[in-house]
Amino acid sequence: MSLSFLNGLRVLESSAFVAAPLAGLTLSQFGAEVIRIDMIGGGMDYGRLPLAPSGRSLYWTGLNKGKRSVAVNIRRPEGRELVRSLATAPGENGGVLLTNIATHWLSHESLIQLRSDLVSCLIQGNADGSTALDYTVNCTTGYPAITGGGSLEAPVNHVAPAWDMACAYQAAFAILAAVTRRRQTGEGAELKLALADVAFTALSHLGITTEAEVLGAERPSLGNYLYGAFGRDFGTADAKRVMVAAISISQWRSLVAACEVGQQIAALEAALRRDFANEDERYEAREDIARVFEPWFARHSLAEIAPVFEQHGVCWGQYRTVRDLVANDPRVSLANPVFERMDTPGVGPHLVAGSPVRVMGEARSSGIAAPLLGQHTDEVLSEVLGLGPAEIGRLHDKSIIAGPDRDPTVYVRKPENVS
Amino acid sequence: MSLSFLNGLRVLESSAFVAAPLAGLTLSQFGAEVIRIDMIGGGMDYGRLPLAPSGRSLYWTGLNKGKRSVAVNIRRPEGRELVRSLATAPGENGGVLLTNIATHWLSHESLIQLRSDLVSCLIQGNADGSTALDYTVNCTTGYPAITGGGSLEAPVNHVAPAWDMACAYQAAFAILAAVTRRRQTGEGAELKLALADVAFTALSHLGITTEAEVLGAERPSLGNYLYGAFGRDFGTADAKRVMVAAISISQWRSLVAACEVGQQIAALEAALRRDFANEDERYEAREDIARVFEPWFARHSLAEIAPVFEQHGVCWGQYRTVRDLVANDPRVSLANPVFERMDTPGVGPHLVAGSPVRVMGEARSSGIAAPLLGQHTDEVLSEVLGLGPAEIGRLHDKSIIAGPDRDPTVYVRKPENVS
Numbered sequence: 001m002s003l004s005f006l007n008g009l010r011v012l013e014s015s016a017f018v019a020a021p022l023a024g025l026t027l028s029q030f031g032a033e034v035i036r037i038d039m040i041g042g043g044m045d046y047g048r049l050p051l052a053p054s055g056r057s058l059y060w061t062g063l064n065k066g067k068r069s070v071a072v073n074i075r076r077p078e079g080r081e082l083v084r085s086l087a088t089a090p091g092e093n094g095g096v097l098l099t100n101i102a103t104h105w106l107s108h109e110s111l112i113q114l115r116s117d118l119v120s121c122l123i124q125g126n127a128d129g130s131t132a133l134d135y136t137v138n139c140t141t142g143y144p145a146i147t148g149g150g151s152l153e154a155p156v157n158h159v160a161p162a163w164d165m166a167c168a169y170q171a172a173f174a175i176l177a178a179v180t181r182r183r184q185t186g187e188g189a190e191l192k193l194a195l196a197d198v199a200f201t202a203l204s205h206l207g208i209t210t211e212a213e214v215l216g217a218e219r220p221s222l223g224n225y226l227y228g229a230f231g232r233d234f235g236t237a238d239a240k241r242v243m244v245a246a247i248s249i250s251q252w253r254s255l256v257a258a259c260e261v262g263q264q265i266a267a268l269e270a271a272l273r274r275d276f277a278n279e280d281e282r283y284e285a286r287e288d289i290a291r292v293f294e295p296w297f298a299r300h301s302l303a304e305i306a307p308v309f310e311q312h313g314v315c316w317g318q319y320r321t322v323r324d325l326v327a328n329d330p331r332v333s334l335a336n337p338v339f340e341r342m343d344t345p346g347v348g349p350h351l352v353a354g355s356p357v358r359v360m361g362e363a364r365s366s367g368i369a370a371p372l373l374g375q376h377t378d379e380v381l382s383e384v385l386g387l388g389p390a391e392i393g394r395l396h397d398k399s400i401i402a403g404p405d406r407d408p409t410v411y412v413r414k415p416e417n418v419s
Numbered sequence: 420m421s422l423s424f425l426n427g428l429r430v431l432e433s434s435a436f437v438a439a440p441l442a443g444l445t446l447s448q449f450g451a452e453v454i455r456i457d458m459i460g461g462g463m464d465y466g467r468l469p470l471a472p473s474g475r476s477l478y479w480t481g482l483n484k485g486k487r488s489v490a491v492n493i494r495r496p497e498g499r500e501l502v503r504s505l506a507t508a509p510g511e512n513g514g515v516l517l518t519n520i521a522t523h524w525l526s527h528e529s530l531i532q533l534r535s536d537l538v539s540c541l542i543q544g545n546a547d548g549s550t551a552l553d554y555t556v557n558c559t560t561g562y563p564a565i566t567g568g569g570s571l572e573a574p575v576n577h578v579a580p581a582w583d584m585a586c587a588y589q590a591a592f593a594i595l596a597a598v599t600r601r602r603q604t605g606e607g608a609e610l611k612l613a614l615a616d617v618a619f620t621a622l623s624h625l626g627i628t629t630e631a632e633v634l635g636a637e638r639p640s641l642g643n644y645l646y647g648a649f650g651r652d653f654g655t656a657d658a659k660r661v662m663v664a665a666i667s668i669s670q671w672r673s674l675v676a677a678c679e680v681g682q683q684i685a686a687l688e689a690a691l692r693r694d695f696a697n698e699d700e701r702y703e704a705r706e707d708i709a710r711v712f713e714p715w716f717a718r719h720s721l722a723e724i725a726p727v728f729e730q731h732g733v734c735w736g737q738y739r740t741v742r743d744l745v746a747n748d749p750r751v752s753l754a755n756p757v758f759e760r761m762d763t764p765g766v767g768p769h770l771v772a773g774s775p776v777r778v779m780g781e782a783r784s785s786g787i788a789a790p791l792l793g794q795h796t797d798e799v800l801s802e803v804l805g806l807g808p809a810e811i812g813r814l815h816d817k818s819i820i821a822g823p824d825r826d827p828t829v830y831v832r833k834p835e836n837v838s
Contacts, residue, residue, distance in 0.1 A: 005596040005608075017666070022624060026589070030596045044667045049647035049699055050630045058626035058633065059647075108779070125734070127755070127777065131670065135645055136736035139652070139662040140748060141579070144643075145740055148567035148575035155652060155660060155738045156567035157643045160560070162581035165621055167775075169588030170445070174776040176595050177424040177449045183602075189424075190779035197775035200751050202584055203741065204758070204772035205441060207477035209751060211469045212741040214477070214769050219741065224563075224576045226554055228468035228478075233558070233574060241574060243558040247436070248463045251550065280468055315544070317555035319574045321564055322622065322631040322638065329559065332619050332628060336546070339623070350633050353623035356586075356616035357593040358546065360527070360609035 071374025441587030490793025
């Protein structure tokens, strides 16, 4: 599903893994036309797990829906020249390159010889060009040493690719900011965004580096308690688990009222000489507070808790597995307009999300599935570079370019198709 | 530090906690002028931990640097009208509102009576208007059930506010996209972005909801192993800990070469009849592979490992605490141009980050510290609304507005200042 805010904008994407494809997807979901440059046979993430029985990667098809694919042999100079021409083709809406693959022939310095107002965004691991992934950045942020009751000796990695996601959305924003300026001034921009910098700047914005530097303090390892107020997970009578959070005073009052522990909490405040209207006093007494709430959760089933919490406006959530989420949470269903059903070749019909941004009163166009490799080679070369059928045929014959018949997941599926 | 891409754009921010302030900070770091509407005495996040001895929140000052602050009594109709006027003041660069506080008098529907081309972005917990925080969204994503070797019965919350960060950067992108369209067509936009939708759409983009729906599979709980290839943490001879990742074939070959385990790995491949050139076969044999590497890490100190890994281009990182990071990692220092030193009143001089985006060949302006509450009340009302000194004086006298002398952290510091 895409919105129409960036209609006309054309972005060339040469990418792998999460951050760069997700940045391209974000632009695409707001209406930009994103053209992937793919290696014939697929790049290093084309077969990344999990795979559908057809061999198609659910990861790759998720990150690349709505894009077009041009399959090019980039090991050959003629293939590289085609890609360079696509990145720098004229027109005020062209000349935008998104990549996480640093290579001389696709460098900003080299491409501005062909188009001086190019906007390029290179996503890096580290800013010095060395490699880094979400995992190898995350370990350095200090978070694994305080996750899950862990320590520096027994750290706990997160599983959601938090830094990749943050990097992707920052990159989409930065590209759009540079395009905005180019429309005003005619000036291009060479943007670089290192995954490590995304993480370290966030630590600064959240006050965490300052806490260490100015106060000499480390954030404690709190298990599932939240920092600075009251919040924790609790088990229910029917062996479900819920997370509750009471950061604001109204969240706290709702929780106390819903669980009918007002008298006990008042007694605890008197005993400890604390005022739990202050979030920091709730935080300091978190273990005592949790002991007051535990029996209430243990006595009630989730089916009993949910309506009480809704009624009181408690800030809470249920721990789920992904299958449970997809099967039972209406927020991940067609009842939520950010989702739609899509039939991805090699995967079949399934629920997919568009942009999480809702624009009131505006419809989205139907989504388009992730391409097969080279599915749009001929049409893009014709449309963007004006190549004719004879020239396109010659490039196929020389194996400089390829169409979707060279997609390896098509080969995998062939026996089925024939039978 | 800010770049100059969005110079002139004026954004009114009425916000608390992480997602909305971080969205405003992101716009500000690209040159937008962000004006906070603050409650006199501070809103619900103004005293959020951690605090400097002065009482200033390192969290709030981190998220609100570079912004201006107007302190207004929004419980009074006259205060509300002032805020409405600021949000809808004329000029092609004005008329942009960022908020996570849903209230009728600041609703899009109400404000378009004053300015029909308003761009507003409301960040929500859930799209139905119910409350949700990073913690209460995260529990539902399935991630805590597979983090740190956890399970649905013993889930592990992440600590980095991953969804808040993703939401913030998405919001900055969406606002800019809407401003871009407004410049082209004159049309405003009412944007809504729910934290829950940010998380659930990401699960779809990453293929995780599809894995559950189409394959009926749950992602396994792998502790610190990465999914789909080879990567894990290892302890060194000097009791440090490092994370290594080998997703691409070149990352795998680098790791094997650096640790000099080529013969053992070949023997393991022969024994298991596997080919570790395939990432999914590395993944399936991850525990056997880890046992081959463990002794090498246990025999070498971090000081021995680091240069070998650099030389071979291994993808790796060191587990650190934040104090260690700030003290010893040059990426979080003035050696990294995304950082600068800043003197925040009530905090003192400290290292702060600007945008993680580097624009080659372009300098950034020096950063400006987070404001005191109401530090810019008079100048903003004069500049944006054209109010004169008499009118501004009257509003002060009636306690409709306030200046920085009413900031509670100024009161806290007064004895010090006097002595």
